[in-house]
Amino acid sequence: MLELSRRELTVGTAAMLFPGTLRHLAGAEGAGTKTRIILLGTGGGPVPRRTRVPSSQVVLVNERAYVFDCGVGVTTQLARAGVRLTSLRHVFITHHHSDHNAEYGPLLLTAWGAGLRTPVDTWGPPPLKRMTQLFLEMNEYDIRTRMEDEGRVPPGPLIKPHELKQGGAVVRADGVAVTCALVDHPPVKPALAYRLDSPDRSVVFSGDTRPSKALIELAREADVLVHEVIWPTAIDRLLSGAYNAEALKKSILSHHTSAEEAGRVAAEARVKMLVLSHFVPAEDPEITDEMWSAAVQRGGYRGPIVLGKDLLEI
Numbered sequence: 029m030l031e032l033s034r035r036e037l038t039v040g041t042a043a044m045l046f047p048g049t050l051r052h053l054a055g056a057e058g059a060g061t062k063t064r065i066i067l068l069g070t071g072g073g074p075v076p077r078r079t080r081v082p083s084s085q086v087v088l089v090n091e092r093a094y095v096f097d098c099g100v101g102v103t104t105q106l107a108r109a110g111v112r113l114t115s116l117r118h119v120f121i122t123h124h125h126s127d128h129n130a131e132y133g134p135l136l137l138t139a140w141g142a143g144l145r146t147p148v149d150t151w152g153p154p155p156l157k158r159m160t161q162l163f164l165e166m167n168e169y170d171i172r173t174r175m176e177d178e179g180r181v182p183p184g185p186l187i188k189p190h191e192l193k194q195g196g197a198v199v200r201a202d203g204v205a206v207t208c209a210l211v212d213h214p215p216v217k218p219a220l221a222y223r224l225d226s227p228d229r230s231v232v233f234s235g236d237t238r239p240s241k242a243l244i245e246l247a248r249e250a251d252v253l254v255h256e257v258i259w260p261t262a263i264d265r266l267l268s269g270a271y272n273a274e275a276l277k278k279s280i281l282s283h284h285t286s287a288e289e290a291g292r293v294a295a296e297a298r299v300k301m302l303v304l305s306h307f308v309p310a311e312d313p314e315i316t317d318e319m320w321s322a323a324v325q326r327g328g329y330r331g332p333i334v335l336g337k338d339l340l341e342i
Contacts, residue, residue: 063229064088065252067303068105069097070336071310072236072256072284074127076100080310080338082127085233085254089204089226092117096222096233098132103139109339113139114146118199120206121152122235123219133163140183141174150189151198151206153218160189193218195242203227209246211237213283221246231342232299236306238282239289247297252342255293256306258284259315259323266309284308287320291327302329305336 065087071080082099086106093115095102106113116139121129129152136148150156164171164184174180192198195209205225213219213236221243223232232247234240234255247253263280267273285293287304294302304320321333334342 062090063226065229065231065254065342066109066111067254067305067336067338067340067342068109069099069101070305070307070338070340071099072127072258072306072308073310074100074125074130075310077310080307081105082130083306084131085305086111087224087226087231088115089224090202091115092202092204094204094206094224095119095135097122097128097235098130098135099127100130102131103135105339106135109341113142114144116144116148117146117202118206119148119150120198120208120220120222121150121156122221122233123153123213123216125216125236128236129159132159133167136160136187137163137167137170137183140171140180140186144183144186145181147186147188149199150187151192151208152189153220154191154193156191157189160187192220195220195246198222207246209240209242211235211240211243213237216283223247223250234285236283237285239285239293244293244297247293247299250297250299252301252303253294253297253299254303254305254336254342255290256285256308257287257290257304257320258308259312259320260286262309262312262315265312265314280308287323288327291324291329293327294324294331295328299331301332301334301342303334303336303342307336 068084068086069081071077071082081101083097084099084102085096087094093111198206198208207223208220211219211221219235221235223246230250231252232250234243236256263277267276317335320335324333
């Protein structure tokens, strides 16, 4: 198990902590690794916490930003991570729960306000096109005023939404290939996991799902698997006092993955590193880092385990 107190996990540190397990990273260090993975938000659920905001990640390849999920806080977290909003190239939404899409529109509008003039392709399940259209309509006054008063280009033609209803190839451009798979997150359908392959790294984001054979196939031999995780016996504490506790507990337990199950998924997929994220509960002092890691190992995974933190670079 790895406990990380630093904001970044650098290539050199990773190679030292996991000798022999990150060969491609250690080898890339001398040549200059071009692909960076940054966890922006690692909390599960729609409520931002003191130390975790909802789900979002960014992969940087040759200074182009590929954002995966847009929970509340994604725009500010990108700034905190030192990622220029004008570098935004693709946005991928795994599914339409608010902790994954609430800041989809605000991210695009803020990037435009920051000077974005280049196209951004966005990808996700229906009704992504209508969501995009309605968001631009809702902000028509601000957009029109800034165009007239500040000489900005119109944002509408820059944003190109694409709807995904099944697994397969998503995009292949600029040396990057992104593919997706349908995962199991009822009642939200479709729900997607994504895999990004660049010349030097491969990373898979599970999105929200219970254990999924399709995800295992998508993640096969990947360098990094970022997988959602819950601690089932802590759900009662999490929901104490909630007016809808009974229904919400049933929902949470029915469509998420425990740490032990995540270990089984990672072992079967033979991934080189497992990163836990989308923690439910997001902050519970009774669940230690050692407990999360031990549960993963009970699932059979013997590779490096990273406990995700907001703004952690992998």
